[in-house]
Amino acid sequence: MSQLTPQEIVEQALAASTVDGQVTYVVEGSEANLRWASNSLTTNGSMRSRQVVVISFVDGGAGMAVGTVARTGTPDVAELVAMSEQAARDAGPAEDAMPLVAPGDGTAPSGAGDWDAPPAETSIGVFGEFAPALGQAFAEAQGREELLFGFAEHAMTTTYLGSSTGLRLRHDQPTGRVELNGKDRDFGRSVWAGVGTRDFADVSVAALAAEVQQKMAWSQRRVELPAGRYETLLPPSAVSDLMIYAYWTMEARDADEGRNVYARAGGGNRIGDRLAQLPLTLRSDPFALGLESAPFQVVGGSSGSSSVFDNGMATPAVDWIRDGVLTNLIRPRAWALKQTAPATAAVDNLILADPNATATQAEMIAGTERGLLLTTLWYIREVDPQTLLLTGLTRDGVFLVENGEVTGAVNNFRFNESPVDLLARATQASVTERTLPREWNDWFTRAAMPTLRVPDFNMSSVSPAS
Numbered sequence: 352m353s354q355l356t357p358q359e360i361v362e363q364a365l366a367a368s369t370v371d372g373q374v375t376y377v378v379e380g381s382e383a384n385l386r387w388a389s390n391s392l393t394t395n396g397s398m399r400s401r402q403v404v405v406i407s408f409v410d411g412g413a414g415m416a417v418g419t420v421a422r423t424g425t426p427d428v429a430e431l432v433a434m435s436e437q438a439a440r441d442a443g444p445a446e447d448a449m450p451l452v453a454p455g456d457g458t459a460p461s462g463a464g465d466w467d468a469p470p471a472e473t474s475i476g477v478f479g480e481f482a483p484a485l486g487q488a489f490a491e492a493q494g495r496e497e498l499l500f501g502f503a504e505h506a507m508t509t510t511y512l513g514s515s516t517g518l519r520l521r522h523d524q525p526t527g528r529v530e531l532n533g534k535d536r537d538f539g540r541s542v543w544a545g546v547g548t549r550d551f552a553d554v555s556v557a558a559l560a561a562e563v564q565q566k567m568a569w570s571q572r573r574v575e576l577p578a579g580r581y582e583t584l585l586p587p588s589a590v591s592d593l594m595i596y597a598y599w600t601m602e603a604r605d606a607d608e609g610r611n612v613y614a615r616a617g618g619g620n621r622i623g624d625r626l627a628q629l630p631l632t633l634r635s636d637p638f639a640l641g642l643e644s645a646p647f648q649v650v651g652g653s654s655g656s657s658s659v660f661d662n663g664m665a666t667p668a669v670d671w672i673r674d675g676v677l678t679n680l681i682r683p684r685a686w687a688l689k690q691t692a693p694a695t696a697a698v699d700n701l702i703l704a705d706p707n708a709t710a711t712q713a714e715m716i717a718g719t720e721r722g723l724l725l726t727t728l729w730y731i732r733e734v735d736p737q738t739l740l741l742t743g744l745t746r747d748g749v750f751l752v753e754n755g756e757v758t759g760a761v762n763n764f765r766f767n768e769s770p771v772d773l774l775a776r777a778t779q780a781s782v783t784e785r786t787l788p789r790e791w792n793d794w795f796t797r798a799a800m801p802t803l804r805v806p807d808f809n810m811s812s813v814s815p816a817s
Contacts, residue, residue, distance in 0.1 A: 390499050520647055626771060
């Protein structure tokens with residue numbers, strides 16, 4: 352790394368600007384990880400990274416144009432600025448053009464972070480208590496003739512964002528996750544447990560290993576079932592993967608123009624429509640305990656859900672669905688102005704809760720006469736954006752529940768379901784708990800979800816996947 356600090360890069364880039372506006376941000380990162388297989392550590396390591404993004408704004412007379420250039424490491428700042436400005440001159444007018452966010456304009460966050468402090472860092476030391484506990488879990492699994500596989504990762508990123516309007520914003524984001532797979536020696540059984548964390552201080556290896564052990568015990572009896580609709584308990588991880596997709600597609604413009612599941616038949620969007628019979632609330636909050644995320648926008652390119660002109664805009668807590676009713680959609684400032692609707696920014700966490708829920712997952716199992724208990728979903732793909740029909744596979748444990756007890760493991764299935772339709776059909780939710788999405792945790796780890804009971808989950812075909 353160069354001796355230039357992230358703050359110095361931002362200031363040099365802004366000072367080198369010759370055009371109508373600029374936003375520059377630097378993301379400084381460090382990461383540590385452990386990986387293991389067959390009850391033994393295989394690798395451990397740490398790494399550092401830096402990304403520099405310069406966004407230039409040029410008014411060519413026909414409208415404001417934008418050019419973005421990004422580089423890793425520490426590039427020649429003047430060269431990077433010149434390239435960004437040329438990219439803006441070569442571009443046509445941006446349809447999402449708005450005045451850049453400025454301090455005191457009502458859109459910037461109230462807090463700015465400690466701009467002058469050095470970047471936050473992580474190291475392999477974050478696993479100081481985790482690693483010995485993992486060794487104990489290896490020994491116990493070995494005694495049961497079972498194998499543990501998995502990984503633990505912890506990353507710390509510090510973002511420094513500055514603009515020609517005077518913004519100087521900084522945010523530290525810790526992100527951690529653990530995935531633990533259990534298998535027998537002939538690989539005939541496979542189960543999973545996972546957890547997200549900010550600092551590993553709250554990760555219990557013993558609890559994860561106990562969850563894996565229980566699922567391995569449930570898997571000793573094998574039952575083959577055909578495709579069909581089954582009463583199904585979707586655990587928090589599976590619910591999070593479905594709700595994240597529903598969240599990612601909550602773009603107001605697509606809804607207003609009739610292109611997604613939130614579009615109202617005949618025109619407009621479905622804000623105000625009841626989506627769930629249960630009083631479920633789906634919300635995001637950058638200050639949610641244990642799920643904290645950046646309280647302002649940082650984007651390198653415009654899309655239906657964000658705009659480069661909105662860099663630095665505050666991202667306050669928002670209810671997307673309140674008491675079962677759709678209340679908000681993601682709306683950048685430019686589209687909000689066109690629709691005379693409030694601008695609403697996405698937040699990097701998601702929480703689903705029923706305020707009346709008291710049951711635990713174990714109590715929901717005990718109240719099930721006959722149904723399926725899933726572990727996770729994977730290979731989720733969109734089939735129809737108008738209904739948000741998704742398809743995917745079950746993974747690492749589908750269990751049969753009979754008369755309130757788990758009686759065995761069944762084959763995997765391909766499913767076809769819409770998460771929005773599932774909300775309408777869910778008949779019970781457990782208390783909400785922090786969870787780790789399985790399919791999407793490379794991009795999204797901060798989630799809290801309940802277990803949901805769906806009376807007729809569509810297992811469209813049997814899957815040979817393990």
